[in-house]
Amino acid sequence: MTNTAAHLTPADYEAIGAELDALRDEITADLGERDADYIHKIIKLQRGLEITGRALLMASALPPAWLAGTATLSVAKILENMEIGHNVMHGQWDWMRDPKIHSTTWEWDNVSPAEQWKHSHNFVHHTFTNIVGKDNDVGYGILRVTPEQPWHPANIGQPVYNLLLAMFFEYGVALHDLELEKIRAGTNDPAETKAKLRAIGRKIARQWGKDYLAFPLLSGPQFGTTLAANFTANIVRNLWSNAIIFCGHFPGDVEVFELEEEQMPNETRGEWYVRQLLGSANISGNKLFHLMSGNLSHQIEHHLFPDMPSNRLSEIAPRVRALCEKYDLPYHTGPFSKQITSTWKKIFRYALPGPKVTEPSPMPRAREAKPVAA
Amino acid sequence: MPALHATSRRSPARRLAAAARWLTTPLLPEDYLGLVNPLWSTAELRGRIERVRHEAPGAATLEIRPGPDWAGHLPGQWLKIGVDIDGVRHWRTFSLSSPPRPDGRLAITVKTNPEGVVSRHLVENARPGTIVRLEPADGDFVLPQDPAARGLLFLTAGSGITPVMAMLRHLAAQGEMPDTVLIHSARTPDEVIFGAELRELAARFENLTLIERHTAGQGRLKLAELAGLCPDWAGRDAWACGPAGLLDEAEAHWAAADAAGRLRTERFRPVLAGAGGEGGRVRFTQSDVEVDADGATPLLEAGEDAGALLPSGCRMGICYSCVGRLRAGQVRDLRTGEVHGEEGHLVQTCVSAAAGPVEIEL
Numbered sequence: 001m002t003n004t005a006a007h008l009t010p011a012d013y014e015a016i017g018a019e020l021d022a023l024r025d026e027i028t029a030d031l032g033e034r035d036a037d038y039i040h041k042i043i044k045l046q047r048g049l050e051i052t053g054r055a056l057l058m059a060s061a062l063p064p065a066w067l068a069g070t071a072t073l074s075v076a077k078i079l080e081n082m083e084i085g086h087n088v089m090h091g092q093w094d095w096m097r098d099p100k101i102h103s104t105t106w107e108w109d110n111v112s113p114a115e116q117w118k119h120s121h122n123f124v125h126h127t128f129t130n131i132v133g134k135d136n137d138v139g140y141g142i143l144r145v146t147p148e149q150p151w152h153p154a155n156i157g158q159p160v161y162n163l164l165l166a167m168f169f170e171y172g173v174a175l176h177d178l179e180l181e182k183i184r185a186g187t188n189d190p191a192e193t194k195a196k197l198r199a200i201g202r203k204i205a206r207q208w209g210k211d212y213l214a215f216p217l218l219s220g221p222q223f224g225t226t227l228a229a230n231f232t233a234n235i236v237r238n239l240w241s242n243a244i245i246f247c248g249h250f251p252g253d254v255e256v257f258e259l260e261e262e263q264m265p266n267e268t269r270g271e272w273y274v275r276q277l278l279g280s281a282n283i284s285g286n287k288l289f290h291l292m293s294g295n296l297s298h299q300i301e302h303h304l305f306p307d308m309p310s311n312r313l314s315e316i317a318p319r320v321r322a323l324c325e326k327y328d329l330p331y332h333t334g335p336f337s338k339q340i341t342s343t344w345k346k347i348f349r350y351a352l353p354g355p356k357v358t359e360p361s362p363m364p365r366a367r368e369a370k371p372v373a374a
Numbered sequence: 375m376p377a378l379h380a381t382s383r384r385s386p387a388r389r390l391a392a393a394a395r396w397l398t399t400p401l402l403p404e405d406y407l408g409l410v411n412p413l414w415s416t417a418e419l420r421g422r423i424e425r426v427r428h429e430a431p432g433a434a435t436l437e438i439r440p441g442p443d444w445a446g447h448l449p450g451q452w453l454k455i456g457v458d459i460d461g462v463r464h465w466r467t468f469s470l471s472s473p474p475r476p477d478g479r480l481a482i483t484v485k486t487n488p489e490g491v492v493s494r495h496l497v498e499n500a501r502p503g504t505i506v507r508l509e510p511a512d513g514d515f516v517l518p519q520d521p522a523a524r525g526l527l528f529l530t531a532g533s534g535i536t537p538v539m540a541m542l543r544h545l546a547a548q549g550e551m552p553d554t555v556l557i558h559s560a561r562t563p564d565e566v567i568f569g570a571e572l573r574e575l576a577a578r579f580e581n582l583t584l585i586e587r588h589t590a591g592q593g594r595l596k597l598a599e600l601a602g603l604c605p606d607w608a609g610r611d612a613w614a615c616g617p618a619g620l621l622d623e624a625e626a627h628w629a630a631a632d633a634a635g636r637l638r639t640e641r642f643r644p645v646l647a648g649a650g651g652e653g654g655r656v657r658f659t660q661s662d663v664e665v666d667a668d669g670a671t672p673l674l675e676a677g678e679d680a681g682a683l684l685p686s687g688c689r690m691g692i693c694y695s696c697v698g699r700l701r702a703g704q705v706r707d708l709r710t711g712e713v714h715g716e717e718g719h720l721v722q723t724c725v726s727a728a729a730g731p732v733e734i735e736l
Contacts (some may be wrong), residue, residue, distance in 0.1 A: 025710055036461030038453060047406055091694035095462035100405075100418065104720060107400035121697055206399045215398045272690070306692045348392045350585035 003362055004255065004330055005274050008368035012327055017270030019323060024305050027312050031095055038311045039093055039101060042083055042291075050076035053233070054215060060225035070229040074236040075292075080109045081241055082294025083310060089118055091307045093183035110170045111207050113199045116177035126306050130219065130249060130256045130279035131363070137249060138256060140165065140172060141180040144350040146256045151353040158351045159344075174200050240292075243340055247283050248299035251342035254281045254332055257363045267363070274364040276303040281332035282317070283339050290314060300331065389441035391416075411443035412505045419508045421455075424479065426500050430567045433485040433533065434497045435471060440480060440508055447480065447511030448614075449473045452640075455482065456507030459495045463507070465718060466492045469537035469615075469640070470511060471568075473544035485533035510629060515613060515640040517541050522552035524611050524636075527604055529624060531559035531595075531616030532567075537640055538615060539568050542575060542582075551579035555604045559587040559595050559616070595620075597627040608633040615640040652706075654731040658682045659701060661736060667728045669706060673698075674723040677736070684723065684736055691725035698723055703732035 008016075053076055056069030085108035087093070093101045108115045120136060128134035132148045139145045143162055165172045178196055182188040211230035213214045219226040255278045267275075283289070283297040290297050298313035301320055308316075324331040334342075375697045394403040407414045413422060421444075425437040449556065452469045472481035484496045515537055528538045535558055545551050556576075560566040566586060576584035584601055587595045600607050608631045614624040621639045628637040628680040652669030658677050661684070667676035674696050677684050687695030691709060697720045705726035715721060723736065 023707070028710070032460040032462075034461075036458065044409060047409055051406060051409075091697075094697075094720065096458070096461055098458075102720070104697060109400060118693070119687070119695065122693035126692055127688040127690070206396075209396055210399050218397070307694070314691065 003364070004253075005364040007328060008274065008366070010362070013268060013270030013364075013366040015270075016273055016323065016327060017268060018371060020267065020273050020304060020320075023316060023319060024308065026220045027305075027308055028095075031309065031312075035309050035311060036096055039084075039088075039096075039309070039340065042079065043101070046076055046079040046084055049073075049079070052076075057215070057222075057226050057229050060219055060229050061222045066225055066229055070167070070232050072203050073229065073233040074240075077109060077233055078240055078292055081328055082244070082296065083291055083353060084108075084294075085110065086294050086296070087310045089114055090122060092309045094141075094307070095253040109207070110173070110199065111204045112174035112176070113203045115200065116196055117173065120177035120179075121348070122306065129276055129303060130254070131259050132256050134259055136176060136179060136181070140176065143347060145250050145346050147350065147355055147357045148256055148258065149350070155351050159348055162344075162347050166239050166242040167235055169242040170234070174203070192225065200294060236282070243336075244293045244296050247336065247339040248280060248296055251339040252332055252334070252347055253282050253330060253362065255279055259363065268366060271310075271364050271366060273304055274329065276300070277320075277329055277331075278364065279303070281334075282335055283336050285336060287314075289336070300333075413439070415441055416443055419510070421480075421506050421508045423500055423504045423506060424502055426502065429483060430565050431567065432497060433483060433567045434500070435481050435483045436496060436500055437472075437479050437481050438506065438508075439478065444478075444480075444508070445510055446474055448516045449514040449544040450516040450537045450640075451511040451540075452515075452537065453480075453511045454509040456509075457492055457495065459491060459599075464492045465507075465509075465716065469515075469540070471536040471539045471543075473540050473547055483533065483536045483539070485567065512555070513640070514649075515615070515638055517544070518611055521545065521611075522550075525553040525606070526555070527607055527612040528554070528556045528558075528612040529600075529612065529614040529616075529620070530556070531620050532641070533616075534616030534620075535567050535572075536615075538613060539571075541613075542572075546575055546579070551575075551581040551598055553581050554579075555585065555587045555607075555610070556581045557587065557595070557600075557603055559589055559620075561590045562588055572631060597623050600627070608636070610636065612637045613640070614638070626676075652729065654703065654728040656686070656728050656731075657733045658698075658736045659733055667732075669727050669729065670708070671727055672708060672724050673705065673726055673728060673732065673734065676728070677723070682736070686724060689724045691722055694722065696723045697721060698734045698736035701733040701735055704729045705732060 049072055052072030053069050053071075056065050056072060059065040085106065088101055088106045089108070091103040093113060094103050099105055101116070116202050125135055125137045130138060132138055132146070139149060141164065143158050147259060179188060183193065211234065212227050216223040216227040257275060257279070277300060280299040280303045282300050283293065285293070287295055295310035295313050296302060298317055301308070301313040301317055302310075303322065321331045332357055336370060391403055396400045397403070397405060402417060404415045404417060405524045413420050419441055421438040421440040423436050424439050427435045427437070429435050447470055447702050452467050454467050459463075468482040468484060470480055471483040472479070480587050484493050486497045524709070528541075530538050538556065542554075542556070543556070556572070558566065558572070563569060563586065566572065572584055586594050589595070604610075608628070612628065614621055614637060618641060621641060623638060625634070625639060628634045653667055653671075655664060656667045656673055656676055657664045661677070661682035663677060663680050663682040665676050665680035667673065674684055674686055674689070678686075684698075685696050687693035700715050700717060700719045700721050702717060703722050704713050706713050706729045708725050708727055715729075721734070723734070
């Protein structure tokens with residue numbers, strides 16, 4: 001893979017850093033009632049949908065009620081996990097100083113405990129984005145999604161693993177912070193792993209208690225159909241969130257990086273921004289699509305500014321794109337069908353060995369540009 | 375503060391709520407019930423502004439219906455109120471101006487001050503229907519068990535009348551006014567908050583002596599004049615509330631007369647521990663570590679260098695692993711240079727430096 005940022009000079013990196021910092025400051029200073037109204041409105045909408053869905057399922061023995069209830073509950077769960085949960089836990093709404101809508105207090109409707117998710121996602125994934133061996137989101141510890149990852153015979157089954165991972169994605173996310181690779185290598189702290197597993201167990205008990213026991217019981221003789229509806233809604237949410245998230249870093253020419261010795265602590269702001277730009281991909285679509293994807297369809301902007309409120313990402317997207325054009329950097333984007341096809345193609349392709357990596361892609365680094373004819 | 379009425383943890387309503395949590399996890403039942411009535415909340419105490427009344431130039435009274443968990447208050451106490459302004463929650467302390475009322479409503483009276491974002495917002499923009507956050511009433515600026523024992527003296531200025539108004543209204547509602555002298559300063563007669571009501575009370579109760587001091591014409595009250603206005607001042611139970619200057623003078627005056635024990639004061643604005651500046655003494659309260667930090671070093675680094683074991687993550691302000699609750703002082707955001715912070719705010723220690731002395735709960 002070639003380094004698409006090789007043409008940038010140290011001055012370019014500095015300018016990119018300054019421009020993006022200025023953009024962040026501009027939006028931060030402008031946050032106000034409009035934004036607060038937005039998140040309050042989305043939370044209200046989500047809770048209203050959830051109540052509606054659960055209420056419809058009190059008649060889950062009737063097929064139309066089952067369908068409508070399951071669909072409504074699925075949408076509610078998707079909104080809760082993506083536009084609300086993911087973004088609140090990123091600290092996007094912390095500026096409102098409302099302890100009810102705050103990264104330190106939020107718990108989501110998902111088997112992954114918020115505390116663990118915040119570590120594996122906000123810290124590990126967002127800091128070490130797309131660095132092979134550092135960012136566990138590269139293949140989620142079980143998939144080979146780039147030739148830079150060494151091939152193992154077990155990879156042959158990965159299209160099947162991926163389908164299962166997608167269906168039960170919340171469990172995959174829950175196990176994520178356990179850092180399976182460390183456990184495999186025996187370098188984990190057993191006490192810590194045990195404590196994390198216990199927390200996951202408690203969360204699963206509460207989630208199952210609600211979806212697979214309490215609400216089915218509440219619907220009386222319709223126990224079975226309500227349970228099936230709730231199970232379906234969870235699977236729908238899992239498939240959708242998995243698809244959106246995989247489209248964020250795996251499709252097309254999105255780059256992965258090799259960590260150079262001791263480079264990480266010295267990475268400048270500009271270099272960090274460029275790595276985020278090169279390592280993320282957007283999905284184009286309409287307003288409803290952006291909402292249902294938790295605005296992760298603006299993955300590039302989200303990775304540049306993880307704590308910027310999601311309703312602002314579509315506003316800054318044209319400016320980020322213009323910056324990419326100005327500095328001749330790729331801005332990965334495409335419709336959902338294209339991005340998801342490309343992601344699955346990779347999962348099939350890299351199930352098999354190869355292709356040979358000629359030269360590992362170094363992390364974006366400010367150096368003097370190499371002369372064209374060496 | 376005294377618990378006025380206790381709510382049983384084993385009441386049927388609470389048991390039902392506990393059972394309902396199985397249906398609403400990870401949220402609380404009230405998060406859904408709040409869609410119907412936002413006051414139904416036990417996790418945070420809320421109130422609804424039901425009426426806004428103009429009192430005097432730049433002063434307004436807000437009548438608030440508190441949620442069912444409000445434990446009541448004693449006349450003279452204050453409460454903290456959380457208001458959302460431009461999307462951001464601000465907490466301020468105000469004295470209650472109402473005595474406990476049969477309709478359960480409470481009232482605060484707010485006077486704008488030039489730099490006061492919150493007081494201006496409340497006086498100019500508060501509308502009936504707005505939901506605010508409340509904390510339980512607190513404070514020992516209250517009446518004694520037997521108010522009639524030694525006679526009462528209130529020394530107030532400006533909006534310092536508000537807690538005293540709650541006490542006077544309470545006494546008036548009981549129908550028995552003990553021997554009471556109120557010396558109140560305001561710039562002009564029109565600017566006396568509750569002016570009409572005070573004069574009406576003084577006319578109604580022979581025992582209540584109201585002395586108004588209009589400083590625009592008569593000049594500021596000097597405590598040397600006190601003996602002339604109220605000869606037995608040192609023997610009375612006394613309350614003073616108003617600007618810091620007045621309170622400092624009063625404390626010295628009562629101490630000089632060996633009567634400091636009779637005087638209670640209420641300070642509206644406690645001395646701010648750190649109103650800007652570069653760097654300062656940082657105290658990590660849970661780690662019990664103290665260190666002098668300069669204005670360019672993140673609190674996280676300063677603490678770690680001093681041996682505190684602090685939560686951390688990306689160290690660049692994106693992951694929010696390192697946040698801590700500010701107990702006092704202010705911090706500078708090293709990314710934007712902005713100085714911010716109030717008690718209770720959560721700050722990112724990896725990108726915040728001390729702006730003056732700081733205490734943080736980490």
